[in-house]
Amino acid sequence: MPQDTLASLTTLRLGGPAGTVLTVSDPAHWPDATRVVGHSKENDPVVLGHGSNVIAADAGHPGTVMVMNTRGITAQKLDDTTVSVTVQAGHPLTDLVQWAAAERLAGIECLAGIPGTVGAAPVQNAGAYGQQISDTLHSVSVWDWNMSCLRSFPIQACRLRYRNSRFKENPGRWTILTATLHLTHAPAAPITYRPLADELDVPVGTRPTVPEVTAAVLANRHRRGLLLDPSGPDARQVGSVFLNPRVTDAQATHWSGLGCPVHRDSDGQLRASAGWLLEFVGCRPGQTITEGVRCSERRTLTITAHGNATATGFAKALADLAIRVETATSITLRPEPTHMGFCTRSP
Ligand SMILES: Cc1cc2nc3c(=O)[nH]c(=O)nc-3n(C[C@H](O)[C@H](O)[C@H](O)COP(=O)(O)OP(=O)(O)OC[C@H]3O[C@@H](n4cnc5c(N)ncnc54)[C@H](O)[C@@H]3O)c2cc1C
Structure with missing residues (x-):
């Protein structure tokens, strides 16, 4: 290639x-x-x-x-428990999580196994297992392409919310150069996610050590097909292709009554499971959607590319799936990954 x-x-x-x-x-x-x-x-x-x-x-x-591809972690002790950690944007997130586990610093342990760089994590407020980068992000330094200067944004200015931020809303306007997180010398945050509690064999609400949670998250992601395996059958993927859609109270009552998992996100919005909705319209793991585009062998919400797939075909397959779900349920699915090639910088 x-x-x-x-x-x-x-x-x-x-x-x-x-x-x-x-x-x-x-x-x-x-x-x-x-x-x-x-x-x-x-x-x-x-x-x-x-x-x-x-x-x-x-x-x-x-x-x-x-x-x-910039790399590097610098740590500065702020007080007896808090450490300010500044990380270069190109540093792999998985490497940062492993470093924090070795240092017994809590706050990002549930982000273990999320592919990608630290600089991209604030773009969609990367998160998993009830934890998001916004829980510990303090500030970012950015290059502002409109003003041709370096700027610093405190977390409040990043407008981080469920898989969204001002960076995702304004693609290309700012490049994140470093991210500063405040991590704490403490046990991991209380486990809120049932499958993770089961993986650790502890009750929900327990606070295991940071290395224990990091290891359990990796084991659980492996079991559920959430790790990127470049040589496996699901090698060509971007993780979840749709956000869990916002639903009204009435929709939540209706669809949860039919078995659809519905949860309240960190912004207080009700969200239905996008994976369940795809299965409701007939999608199944391993199923072919169109030529070169399939549901992952392990989970419906991960769509994979194969053979001579094209980006146009892949994007159209996602759009068609969203139409199928909207027609059947009146719920609108929105893609999680960035469509690059269609983006323009905002004024
Ligand atoms: C197997 C798999 C599992 C995944 N699991 C999760 C998960 O559990 N939770 C989750 O949130 N995500 C998940 N993802 C999605 C993805 O890993 C994250 O969104 C990750 O943060 C993307 O990092 P990246 O470096 O690959 O970003 P890229 O794909 O390179 O970029 C993503 C977007 O961010 C922009 N961007 C990248 N770097 C910068 C920068 N320095 N400054 C400004 N903009 C930038 C790009 O222009 C693009 O718009 C998963 C993906 C895969 C393949």
């Missing part, structure tokens, strides 16, 4: 040619990188981490694709 395609930079392995690929490995080179790239509204650079949450268009991207 040629290096200058978006397919080579994304876990779905879909996407056409990139004008130029610029890998940023040294934070000190960032100012030079911005000068090399230049930018205009017509030819914005796009930024990628590990490409695990992106559907890149077959047409590719004519401008520069910047791949964040």
